[in-house]
Amino acid sequence: MAERRYRKFTAEQKLEIVIAGLRSGNVQEVCRSNDISSALFYSWRDQVLEAGKERLAGKDEREGQAELKKQVARLERTLGKKTYELELAGNFLRELE
Numbered sequence: 001m002a003e004r005r006y007r008k009f010t011a012e013q014k015l016e017i018v019i020a021g022l023r024s025g026n027v028q029e030v031c032r033s034n035d036i037s038s039a040l041f042y043s044w045r046d047q048v049l050e051a052g053k054e055r056l057a058g059k060d061e062r063e064g065q066a067e068l069k070k071q072v073a074r075l076e077r078t079l080g081k082k083t084y085e086l087e088l089a090g091n092f093l094r095e096l097e
Helices: 011-024 027-034 038-056 059-096
Strands: none
Touching: 011 027, 011 038, 027 038
């Protein structure tokens, strides 16, 4: 079996391919001409659209997202502490047996 070689695409190349697919409406042809799978094209397209959505978000939306990220971090720390406390309690109970 031949060793599979993966090509590396720059961000600019990926963007150009996605734009070409969106403009032409013929994704299969763009994929064929660039020797990529349609799954890879759609993955890049989704990344481009998500990045665009984040970039175009208003100040309030960005601040809301930042606050949500802080809240998630706080919850993760709390979960970590509680997990540790349960582990300690379990160890303590095992020692009592």
